[in-house]
Amino acid sequence: MIPAAFDYVRAGSAAEAISLIGEHGSDAKFLAGGHSLLPLMKLRLAQPSVLVDIGRVKDLSYIKDAGDHIAIGALTRHMDVETSKVLAQHAPLLAHAAGHVGDPQVRHRGTIGGSIAHADPASDLPATTLALGATYVVQGPKGTREIAARDFYKGFLESALAADEMLTEIRVPKMNGAGWSFQKFNRRAQDWAIVGVAAWRRGSESGVALVNMGQTPVLASSVSAAIASGASVADAAQKAVAEASPTADNNASVEYREHLAKVLVRRALEHASA
Amino acid sequence: MEIRVTVNGVEHKHDVEPRTLLVQYVREHLGLTGTNIGCDTSSCGACSLHVDGEAVKSCTMLAVQADGSSITTIEGMAGKDGSLHPMQKAFMENHGLQCGYCTPGMVMAATSLLKENPNPSEDDVRIGLEGNLCRCTGYHNIVKAVLACAGK
Numbered sequence: 540m541i542p543a544a545f546d547y548v549r550a551g552s553a554a555e556a557i558s559l560i561g562e563h564g565s566d567a568k569f570l571a572g573g574h575s576l577l578p579l580m581k582l583r584l585a586q587p588s589v590l591v592d593i594g595r596v597k598d599l600s601y602i603k604d605a606g607d608h609i610a611i612g613a614l615t616r617h618m619d620v621e622t623s624k625v626l627a628q629h630a631p632l633l634a635h636a637a638g639h640v641g642d643p644q645v646r647h648r649g650t651i652g653g654s655i656a657h658a659d660p661a662s663d664l665p666a667t668t669l670a671l672g673a674t675y676v677v678q679g680p681k682g683t684r685e686i687a688a689r690d691f692y693k694g695f696l697e698s699a700l701a702a703d704e705m706l707t708e709i710r711v712p713k714m715n716g717a718g719w720s721f722q723k724f725n726r727r728a729q730d731w732a733i734v735g736v737a738a739w740r741r742g743s744e745s746g747v748a749l750v751n752m753g754q755t756p757v758l759a760s761s762v763s764a765a766i767a768s769g770a771s772v773a774d775a776a777q778k779a780v781a782e783a784s785p786t787a788d789n790n791a792s793v794e795y796r797e798h799l800a801k802v803l804v805r806r807a808l809e810h811a812s813a
Numbered sequence: 814m815e816i817r818v819t820v821n822g823v824e825h826k827h828d829v830e831p832r833t834l835l836v837q838y839v840r841e842h843l844g845l846t847g848t849n850i851g852c853d854t855s856s857c858g859a860c861s862l863h864v865d866g867e868a869v870k871s872c873t874m875l876a877v878q879a880d881g882s883s884i885t886t887i888e889g890m891a892g893k894d895g896s897l898h899p900m901q902k903a904f905m906e907n908h909g910l911q912c913g914y915c916t917p918g919m920v921m922a923a924t925s926l927l928k929e930n931p932n933p934s935e936d937d938v939r940i941g942l943e944g945n946l947c948r949c950t951g952y953h954n955i956v957k958a959v960l961a962c963a964g965k
Contacts (some may be wrong), residue, residue, distance in 0.1 A: 540853050547814060547831035547877055570878075577873050578855060581834075590831070594878060618867075642944025643929075644922065646857060647867045648874065727941035729856065 541579035549592045553678050553707050556593045561680055563589040565702045571614055571653035574645050599652070599707055602626060608674075611709040613652025617664075618643070620651055627641060630711045632719040632739055636667040639721065642729040656706045658698040658755070659743075663723065665692065666756035667737040668709060670748035676708035678691075680791075683707070688750070690756035717741035718787055720810035722803040723750070726790070733790045734799040737809035743767045747807070752783040752800055762804055776805035816880040820845070821889030829876045836860045836871035838879075839886055847887040847917050851946070857947030861918035861925075862886045868925030872943070887917035890924070898960045900924050909958030911949035919945050921960045933963060 550556035557774075560567050571577060581583040593599075599614040602623045609629050610618065620626060620637035627634050640646055640654065640663050654664045655675065668675075669688040674722035676685055680703055700706060719739040721810050723732045735750030745766045749758040761781035765774060785796040816825050819856055820843060839845045839862065848871060851859030855873040862871050863885040890898035900920050904911065910916045919942065924934065926941040935939060938959045939952070947955060 541834065541837070542832045544830070544832055547875075570875075573875065573878065574855065574873060577875070581853070581872075592878065641855075643856070643926065643941060644868045644870045644944045645855060645873075646862055647864075647925075728940070771881050 540581040542577070543583060545580075545587055546589045546762045547592065549587065550594055550596060551594075553599060553705055555702060556596065556799040557678060557680055557705055559591045560705070561703045563789055567591055569656070570707060571650045571656075572616065572648040573653075574641065574649035575653055576659065593705070598737075600650075604629065605710070608710045608712045611651055613656075613706045613708060614650050615652070617641070617646035617651065617654075618743070620730070621646060622725070624761050625722045626711075629713040630671065632714065632721060632737060633664075633667055633671060634709055636663045636721045636737055639663050639723050641740040645729075651709055655691075655709065656698060656700060658693075658696050659786040660692075660753055660755050661694065661751040662758075663721075663732065663735060663750060664757075666735060666748040666750040667721065668711060668757050669756050670739065670746040671711050671714070672746055673712070673810065674710040675706055676709045676710065679704035679715040687699075689758055691734075695754040714739055717739065717744075718811035718813060720807035722807045724799055724803060734785075734796050734803055736800070736803040736807045738804065738811050740766065740808060741809040743769070745808070747779075747804060749779070749783055749800055749804075752780070752785045752796060754784065757783045759804065762808075772808040773805055776801050776808060779804040816877055817878055818876075818881070819883045820960060827876075831875065831877050833876040833958075834872055834897055835862075835864075835869075835874040835876050835879050835884075838876035839871065839884070842876075842882070845886050845888050849914055851862060851914065851918070856946070857915070857918075858922055858942075858946075859915055859918040861921040861926060861945065866925075866928065868922045873887060885921075890920065892917060893964060898924070900927075902957070903958040903962035904955070906960035907954050907961055909951070909955045911947075911951045915945060915947045915949075919947070919955055923955075923962070926959070927963055931963065 553600040568587040599612040601612040749757040761778035849859040851857035
């Protein structure tokens, strides 16, 4: 399968990328690792007229200790997130979840920023960074702004990014020794989650987000509220679908997804609480 | 657009359409048809090759993205004298193939895996090859071959 024809331009920096995308209008798309966009283009579900290749903007590939949080460049590949010693120490949930994206070949190319900007509710990293209370830094023609992960996801494959804005950095609060768990339920190793759960807990504080349980990644705030008010893990897990609005597909009915979400939230919190 | 790549140690310069997939480029422009197209949706791994030493799925990468890089395909694994790469030898000795369609991709993924983890357990190999499907379901001997190549 071959994508529809497009023009291809290459950016050497974030500023150049933003200027190029502005120049080419809303029909242009950023190309990072290409592991979300190219499959859509091959199926002709996306037909951008221009691709602005940001894959060579090397100064946006980094993982840095920034005091209370870890700063991750948007073009950092899944493989580098997975194997980062800084993340293993300060945000192990994210490193672990990155190791569940696709397969090794996909993780050699795909980037954390690409995955988040694509805003697929079935992807692992949007929900994981949501659970961790991440902040996304985006750059546009007028400068940079910060968007909390909980305000970022607007609909299916839709985010708060304007057409001429580019995600440049992901800021993940340090987990400070919190317990955590990533539960991914699928039928074959490399598949997307039928339902997934990213969760952490430190005493009465917790963060829980659901993969593939609605049009966006879902922050299960009711679960965290129940934990905060002293509910047991089993009781808190019963609130798993309070914010969710799953749909049915050939893998699962709505009822089955809701059942899975409750079971997986319980398992995740049991791990995170141990 | 003009791209320059080194493929199996040989430098190439070609003018390609931006939408040309890397797998199309190596098969159709360079005539290196050892890299197979299986699912064409980045699931099966038949099209795996190395870009700058790491396995990637060449059906999900544009040739223009590979501009300036060094690529190794299955044709570049054997020595110049025709001697097989240790991984190829291990696949042969352990009967790590049946129909052979997934084999080039398996060999490329397996060598990339051993580069990152030279001393894998059986589980590491099975998980490390999650991106490669064998529709003959010959996984048992494929895993055996990779472990044999790792000296286990």
